[in-house]
Amino acid sequence: DAKTTQPPSMDCAEGRAANLPCNHSTISGNEYVYWYRQIHSQGPQYIIHGLKNNETNEMASLIITEDRKSSTLILPHATLRDTAVYYCIVRVGGGNQGGKLIFGQGTELSVKP
Amino acid sequence: GAVVSQHPSRVICKSGTSVKIECRSLDFQATTMFWYRQFPKQSLMLMATSNEGSKATYEQGVEKDKFLINHASLTLSTLTVTSAHPEDSSFYICSARDPGASTEAFFGQGTRLTVV
Numbered sequence: 001d002a003k004t005t006q007p008p009s010m011d012c013a014e015g016r017a018a019n020l021p022c023n024h025s026t027i028s029g030n031e032y033v034y035w036y037r038q039i040h041s042q043g044p045q046y047i048i049h050g051l052k053n054n055e056t057n058e059m060a061s062l063i064i065t066e067d068r069k070s071s072t073l074i075l076p077h078a079t080l081r082d083t084a085v086y087y088c089i090v091r092v093g094g095g096n097q098g099g100k101l102i103f104g105q106g107t108e109l110s111v112k113p
Numbered sequence: 114g115a116v117v118s119q120h121p122s123r124v125i126c127k128s129g130t131s132v133k134i135e136c137r138s139l140d141f142q143a144t145t146m147f148w149y150r151q152f153p154k155q156s157l158m159l160m161a162t163s164n165e166g167s168k169a170t171y172e173q174g175v176e177k178d179k180f181l182i183n184h185a186s187l188t189l190s191t192l193t194v195t196s197a198h199p200e201d202s203s204f205y206i207c208s209a210r211d212p213g214a215s216t217e218a219f220f221g222q223g224t225r226l227t228v229v
Contacts, residue, residue, distance in 0.1 A: 034217060043119075043206050043220035044157070087156075100147055101208070101218060103157040 004088045009108040012082075018075040020107050022088030025069040030092055033064060034101070035073045037084040044087065044103075047073065078111045085109070115141050115211040119221030126197055126228055134192045134224045136163075136207030142187035143209035147218070148180075151204040163190040163207075197228040 005023040012018040024033065034049040048055055048062045050071070055062045061074040075082055087106040116139040126132045136146055144165045149157040161182055162170040169182035179201075181193040190209075194201050206223040210216070 032216065036220075038157075041204070041223070041225070043117075043208075043223045046217045046219060049217055100159065100162060101157075102159060103149075105156050 004090055004104050006086070006088055006104065006107045008105060009110070011110050011112055012075075012078045014080060014111055014113050015077055018073075018078040018082065018109060018111070020073040020075075020086050020088075020109065021070065022073070023070045024088070024090045027068050027090050028092075031090050032092070033062065033068075033071050034089045034091065035060070035062065036087045036089065036101075037082075038087070038106075039081075039084045047086075078109075080111050080113065083109060083111045115139075115209070115214060115219045117207065117209050117219045117221045119205075119207055119224050121224060122222060123225040124227070126226070128198055128228055129196055131193055131195045132197055132226060134194075134205055134207075134226075136190045136192070136209070136221050138188045138209050138211070141209075141211035141214065143190075143211070144187060146184060146190040146207055146209045148182065148190075148192050149206045149208070151206060151223075157206060160192075163192075165190075194226065197226070199228045202226055202228045 032049050032051050035047040036044040038044045050062045064071045085106040085108050089101050118137045120135045146163040148160045151157045160175045163182045163184040165184045171177045184190040204223050208218045208220045210218045
């Protein structure tokens with residue numbers, strides 16, 4: 001699976017958009033970009049994933065560059081409850097190994113009042 | 114989304130004893146589940162892949178005799194930490210994917226193990 005690079009920490013004001021970047025320059029054509037987050041002392045929570053096109057769901061938007069070497073997770077209106085460590089993971093989707101995720105260090109997002 | 118449940122959420126045990134952690138897929142069948150360990154201020158580290166009806170596959174550096182994994186049914190995998198020591202104290206987390214529904218994995222709430 002391709003390696004990802006994320007900033008170790010970011011701050012965001014409550015109510016503003018949080019934009020979390022991720023570099024994955026060695027991504028392969030069949031690899032998806034997945035985003036998870038982990039709130040302190042809980043299991044990781046799935047947020048969103050995509051292959052080539054931008055994606056949006058009730059939690060966030062995922063913007064993937066045309067060359068697929070980087071992506072940005074957008075939380076449109078961050079709240080204090082969005083304070084967590086956000087992980088960007090690249091892997092082939094589906095199959096029996098679909099749950100096998102290699103976690104990097106992630107970005108610790110702090111949403112401040 | 115799919116629900117994965119772990120039990121217990123936290124456990125304290127004495128050195129030398131064994132502890133069993135359960136991971137259940139509540140609304141789907143999972144032929145494969147995954148076990149992770151997380152130390153304070155660190156990321157999740159994959160320990161092993163649990164395969165229903167066959168032996169688990171362990172990541173490099175993880176002792177298979179220390180961390181026994183059993184996946185006897187399509188909805189239950191167990192991790193037993195044998196002869197626990199204080200250095201085994203950690204946050205243990207399992208995950209699984211519903212192969213009939215989606216490509217993303219879902220995680221249990223984690224088990225906080227403290228060995229005293």
